[in-house]
Amino acid sequence: MAEKIRIVHYINQFFAGIGGEEKGSSPLEFVEGPKGPGVGITQAIGADAEIVRTIWCGDNLINQEQERILAGIEKLIREAKPDLVMAGPAFNAGRYGLACGMVAKLCTEKLSLPVVIGLFPENPAVEIYRKDAYIYPCAETAAGMRKDLPGFAHLALKLGREGKLGPAIHEGYIPRGFRYNELVDKSAAVRSIEMLSRRLKGENPMTEVPLRGFEKVPPAPPVLNLKGATIAIVTGGGMVPRGNPDKLKQAFADAFGIYSIAGMAELPAGDFKGIHGGYDSTWVDEDPDRVVPLDALRVLEKEGRFGKLLDEYFALCGIGTNVAMGKKLGAEIAEQLKRREVSAAIYTST
């Protein structure tokens, strides 16, 4: 039989029996052995592991004096030479949840120790610390303690034994945000039919691709004085000077190009070329103004419908670019446009 897995357990002043809100500033303390929820955890993990030290601190104190208290916790953890650290469960408690997250981050970043914390899935600390710890999804309040402790303890025990855990969906922790390609036991088609069958039975199966957030982009205010406006052309249609001088990627854009149109009445065919990897560019190569409408804008400029056209246009290939990169490139283009005192831009896509 291998040696017992040594666990250090972090809790707050309430679960250490010091007191509630009014004792939120109570100092960092510890005891050798389990305390509070650690007693239940000890029962659940059985003979393979033991809580060698329990550390607690007032929730207000650790949140207000993070650096000092975490240094103290680091020292107390190091002394105890644990194989694993547990914190919580903090259920939906805000400051206690954050305290557990801070301890987790300390273990991951400074101590290279595996760590499991227990939080209600909607506890704000989940979003902040999900990458730093395996988070066991607990009930919303301590009323769920009895039900939560065995699962929490077993997740910790498994991590302690194996040093790492399998996929979130199998192990039961809250996904940390990492996703890797793996071969699973059934094809995507078969899994889709199974997921649909469960929905048709009125069940609520777990989606494999986690739900994504939706962001609303507010429209920019209208240009009030068009006569004095400088207008720029930005295109995601991949129209670049012949030879693609900036070697812009045909897809999965990670950069954009800025090209002169000073003195040009239109984009001459042959001098400009569509390199976008997502559509047949035969017709825009035939007449590049079809994607960068310089000819039409020059007419409007001459008619005095707006102040002037910027002497350069911006180009990239809008295809397959993930949203984060899209935002980055968008912000950089906007910055460049502002620097050129552009009042409005026309974005042409394909």
Add this chain to the structure above:
Amino acid sequence: MRLERGYFTVRDCTFGKTTSLESGVLTVNRDELTRLLLAADENKHIESLELEIVKPGEDARIVHVLDTLQPGIKVDGEGEFMPGQLCDPTIVGGGRTHLMENMAVMECAELPWAGKSALLYARDAIVDMKGPAAEYSPFSHTFNLVLRMTMRKGASDVEYDEAVRHAGVRCARHLAQLIKGATPDRTEVFDFDQPVDPGLPRVAYVTQCQTQGTYSNTFLYGKDVANIVPVSLSPTEVMDGCIVSGNYVWPCFKIPSFIQANLPTVMELARQHGKSVNFVGVVFDRGHNNSHFEKLRVANMAASQVRRMGAQGVVISWEGGGNAATDAMLTLQTCEKWGIKAVAFTFEFGGPDGTEGVLLVDDVPEARYLVSSGSIEKPTTIPKVTRVAGGDVVRLRKETGGDPEPADIERTLDNITPFYCGANQSGIGTLAGVGY
């Protein structure tokens, strides 16, 4: 419709004096078949054609992969397997069809190379028969008869496209003659004529293909589907090859003809039909519609077909990248709006560790039940191989025009787009993005 499918399992494939299939060993008379295929190419667009055999587990890489076909033949019932391809577009799906299993005919040529359009820039489709990239393609598990072709200069894209497809179809038909009168190793029956328990859940499947012009087209009963409206098909006519692929652009996003005739969602639902589900039919449409208006129109009309079938649930999948995702997501949204429960499977992004950016290229709030067919943003190192089939070089750097580079060397690719079928959009593979 009632279709019997007789399967002949190919256990090995070699070249020999005669073309035959004996005890699972397919022997191909190389010279005879080469002559036959070149002679049939009436307009002489194919300059050279060499047959190669590549086996599962071999230390080999296949490059320039265009379409892949399954040798199959109708032995009873109307029409021909792959109707409309060098034959009449007669409605299929009834009677009996014989098919080779584990055996694929693979068209390989340096196409597209006309280079007139960016979409058609040279790019390469790779199948590794072993190693870390093998699982990206179902064709690392099949015996592949590779038609390694070079094209004669001076023809148009349309002519090249037709020449390679016809060579592949002819080759598959030639091999399928061997199994016409023979007794299959096993038979499956798909009977949609029998009444089913009315209590079974009614399920449809929407398969949205890619069609963006020559080299990125899909054919239905022999004609490209650029102007198609969503149409309902019986599962058995899909199994008889009424959908043929001419999609040679993004390698990871292709669904070759072989898989079109064996769409795993169709096969699985058909096998469960009358037992656990009532499979009410397949809706086939195209993605990459040009404008938001056209996308909405197709989504509404596809969902309308699903509703007309009386489906309570639907599986939706698509071929192609972000543009196509929009059409499919709008279809899903419309189905859900009408109370039809929808599940889709899709590739995802996320970068090497899954934390970068947003996972999907397009999305709707109704897409709450999605199966992952894996991330395409995973760097993959492919090893040096001793043999390269289909060509000598790979053309990977599209932004510089796909300059040829040695195909056999070890190299690291920053994403999996060059791997044939790598995005697993037919759902055939077990690759999945798994959350940690």
